[in-house]
Amino acid sequence: MKLRLHVGPHRTGTTYVQCAALANREALAGAGLLFLNSPAQSVAVPRALVALESDRALAAFDKLVEKARAEVRGADRANAMLYSSEVFFEADPKQRPQYEAAYARFLDGLARRGYEVEIVFVERDLEDLLTSNALLQTSLGNLRYVSVSPTTFMEYVETFAWLKSLYFASRPVLHLDFKALTAAGDLFANFLRLSSGIELANPSPIDPAIDARNSLTDRQVARGLVMAPLVNWLELFGSVPRFELFNAAQPVKPPVSEALLEEVVAGVPMLRDCLRATARSAIETFVKRHAGAAAD
Numbered sequence: 001m002k003l004r005l006h007v008g009p010h011r012t013g014t015t016y017v018q019c020a021a022l023a024n025r026e027a028l029a030g031a032g033l034l035f036l037n038s039p040a041q042s043v044a045v046p047r048a049l050v051a052l053e054s055d056r057a058l059a060a061f062d063k064l065v066e067k068a069r070a071e072v073r074g075a076d077r078a079n080a081m082l083y084s085s086e087v088f089f090e091a092d093p094k095q096r097p098q099y100e101a102a103y104a105r106f107l108d109g110l111a112r113r114g115y116e117v118e119i120v121f122v123e124r125d126l127e128d129l130l131t132s133n134a135l136l137q138t139s140l141g142n143l144r145y146v147s148v149s150p151t152t153f154m155e156y157v158e159t160f161a162w163l164k165s166l167y168f169a170s171r172p173v174l175h176l177d178f179k180a181l182t183a184a185g186d187l188f189a190n191f192l193r194l195s196s197g198i199e200l201a202n203p204s205p206i207d208p209a210i211d212a213r214n215s216l217t218d219r220q221v222a223r224g225l226v227m228a229p230l231v232n233w234l235e236l237f238g239s240v241p242r243f244e245l246f247n248a249a250q251p252v253k254p255p256v257s258e259a260l261l262e263e264v265v266a267g268v269p270m271l272r273d274c275l276r277a278t279a280r281s282a283i284e285t286f287v288k289r290h291a292g293a294a295a296d
Contacts, residue, residue: 001114002115003083003115003118004080004119004195005117006120007089007119007121008086008089008121008122009089009121009124009163010086010129012129012178014086016187016188017187021035026073027200028078029072029074029075031198033080034068034075034078036083041085042083043087044057045083046090049099050090050091050099052098054102055105062113068081084120089163093162107170119168119171121176122181127276127283130153131275132216133156134275138275139216139223139224141228141242142224142228143228148274153278154285158286218269222261222267222268223261227252231252
């Protein structure tokens with residue numbers, strides 16, 4: 001059976017695709033595609049791989065398949081499967097050989113189970129991707145990218161380039177253009193059409209709050225900036241994930257006045273420009289470094 005592994009990367013509409021696919025599982029199964037994620041942002045498989053535990057990744061995958069076949073009406077009519085997680089891009093570059101070996105064992109295990117694996121990769125302009133990722137991290141109180149130094153961006157680019165190369169070399173790749181997914185119409189509908197040739201007549205919508213959490217308004221970024229000290233303290237000493245602090249049913253409110261928050265909001269466009277300039281510098285440095293290495 002054909003198995004499409006949608007590996008992301010981050011900031012290419014993955015959350016939207018996952019949530020929309022889960023909301024339309026039965027319709028997708030009827031169209032020949034069994035969506036495996038449950039919940040939508042199911043991460044057990046890539047988390048196990050990141051931990052270099054290929055057997056645990058395969059066991060987690062097997063459970064998803066078993067659960068999907070039991071839960072989804074019409075699952076037996078599907079002739080292809082889809083699993084989606086951007087966490088495949090969170091491997092540790094310090095463990096590069098170990099991860100590559102674990103990933104190879106994972107693919108071998110899928111092949112032994114009779115799956116014909118195809119990688120689904122969504123290509124986004126790297127400068128846009130880096131800037132979007134930096135803004136998202138900032139909106140969650142992570143200020144690692146808020147610096148004139150391109151070091152953190154460089155680390156991201158190096159890891160991204162390594163993993164993209166690995167995934168492209170491992171199996172056939174369905175290479176989608178992010179611009180094509182977002183140019184016109186619904187991103188999920190475009191993803192289905194381009195990745196699987198599926199057109200759903202009346203897809204079920206997702207909760208608007210899900211998509212809003214992944215947007216990057218000036219106010220969301222400003223909120224992360226002013227809350228960063230509190231968020232990092234709570235996450236470190238209170239064992240509270242920062243995502244929950246911002247997106248729980250009753251998220252933590254910024255510990256500043258509304259007037260001060262609005263002043264920070266007004267400065268976010270300048271921050272966006274600065275982050276983009278640093279991202280561009282990191283990409284240029286990466287290209288020069290690797291061009292020099294190739295020449296040597």
